[in-house]
Amino acid sequence: MxxxxxxxxxxxxxxxxxxxxxxxxxxxxxxxxxxxxxxxxxxxxxxxxxxxxxxxxxxxxxxxxxxxxxxxxxxxxxxxxxxxxxxxxxxxxxxxxxxxxxxxxxxxxxxxxxxxxxxDLAGGTLEELLRRHPHAATGPLKDLAADLTAMRAHTAPRFGKVAVVDDGGSAHGTSCEAVVRDRALRDTEEAAAREPRVAAVRDRLGHRLHELFSAVRPRARHTVVHGELGPDHVLLDADGRPALIDIEGLMYFDAEWEHAFLRLRFGPHYEALRTDDLDEDRLRLYCLALHLSLVAGPLRLLDGDYPEPGPMRGIVEHNLERALEFVRR
CATH class of the missing domain: 3.30.200.20 (Phosphorylase Kinase; domain 1)
Known part of the structure; x- marks a missing residue:
């Protein structure tokens, strides 16, 4: 450290x-x-x-x-x-x-x-606008939905970070869903070592991940996704147009991974970004995996000297509850 x-x-x-x-x-x-x-x-x-x-x-x-x-x-x-x-x-x-x-x-x-x-874009974040003046966010949300459509229209035959794939390389792993499952299993083990409530249902979470993975159908092409696109990662310019930030994780992956995160972070405002042609089986796997990631990752960060532990603990609690819902069904 x-x-x-x-x-x-x-x-x-x-x-x-x-x-x-x-x-x-x-x-x-x-x-x-x-x-x-x-x-x-x-x-x-x-x-x-x-x-x-x-x-x-x-x-x-x-x-x-x-x-x-x-x-x-x-x-x-x-x-x-x-x-x-x-x-x-x-x-x-x-x-x-x-x-x-x-x-x-x-x-x-x-x-x-x-x-x-x-x-420096002086319009603040979309998160701030949604909190203070949600009706004024209609235009930026519509523009963001158009941006997501444009990103989804650009495909690649391989998945992985944009920096790798655009340079002719490829990612480790056989498929997006296999990478997500394997990462989620590791996140479960890591979180179980720090959080007794995860340890108590570790085997059930693992079984649920394998069950959800087995329902996912193969896919050959992948689209551009931000990966962590919450309203705090969208700035507004002087004309109210959205601008994406924290873009280092941009990758070719499944749109369902993007939408799992969008649904979590935009809450009731997700309706403006929703698309009806997602693979629901893939989305269910990715939602559980995302919740597990947002338990394991923040717990790891809290082991260090992160200066705002309160909000990070809130992320853990929210996503832990959502993950546990998958083994209560």
């Missing part, structure tokens, strides 16, 4: 800002934004009052303290400049809005870490 985490200062970020935004403007203030668990996200305010966002990928900014990731594992730790730029390029090619990439620095010349500068 990283023993101490100190946010980067204005002086530390000034060389990166100068290189990205030009020498005629001076970096005035730096604010580390809340919520990032895999990378540092900093708002840079310049002396002309303009702003930009800096992303910094370093162990000091990553609360997961994860070992080196295998990019051929679709669900491996999704963090790093290479994953980010590949995902940004794919979304841009599809016409999907994401904050414009202004500068990428893999050289470590300005910081001892990979870094990027992107545009």
């Amino acid at each position: 990283t023993p101490a985490r100190t946010p980067l200062t204005r002086d530390e970020l000034a060389p990166l800002a100068r290189e990205a935004l030009g020498p005629t403007r001076r970096l005035d203030t730096v604010t580390r934004l809340r919520g990032g668990s895999k990378k540092g996200v900093y708002r840079l305010t310049l002396d002309d009052a303009s702003t930009a966002i800096a992303y910094v990928w370093s162990p000091d900014e990553d609360y997961w303290d994860a070992p080196p990731a295998d990019p051929r594992d679709p669900f491996s730790h999704a963090s790093g400049l290479d994953l980010f730029t590949a995902s940004h390029d794919r979304l841009t090619a599809l016409g999907i809005r994401t904050p414009s990439l202004l500068f990428a620095d893999p050289t470590h010349r300005h910081l001892p870490a990979d870094a990027a500068i992107v545009e």
Whole structure:
């Protein structure tokens, strides 16, 4: 575990800002934004009052303290400049809005870490809009649904992270559903070691996962999915258009995985994003697997020094209850 985490200062970020935004403007203030668990996200305010966002990928900014990731594992730790730029390029090619990439620095010349500068979108998150003015979110939700349709229309014959597949590679595993099942079984074991309520039904959860897996029919083509698309991962630009963030986990996978997450995170607002042509057997498997992931992952994070343990514990409790419903039926 990283023993101490100190946010980067204005002086530390000034060389990166100068290189990205030009020498005629001076970096005035730096604010580390809340919520990032895999990378540092900093708002840079310049002396002309303009702003930009800096992303910094370093162990000091990553609360997961994860070992080196295998990019051929679709669900491996999704963090790093290479994953980010590949995902940004794919979304841009599809016409999907994401904050414009202004500068990428893999050289470590300005910081001892990979870094990027992107545009700062001042419209807040879709999550905030849904909470404060849900009626005003009708347009952004409609636009987001159109974006999801465009992503689903782009297919690949192999599944895996966009950075891998677009480069001609392939993921480990025989199928999306097998990868999801195997990961869910590991999540069950990991969660059982930390949470007695999971340990008490570990075998029943394993049996249920195998049962749901056996009902899934094979599929040969896969579509672009964000993977963790909640309303907090959607920013709004000045025109109210949605822009996707936290895109490093972008992959070619099953649309059902995306919709399992959308249904969980958007709640009653999911109706605006719903599509009627999903495989319900696949969706059931993915929903249970997602709940187990959102128990095991946050419990792992809570072993460390994550600064907001309360909300993370809330995620565990909500998803644990939902997972247990699968073995009460």
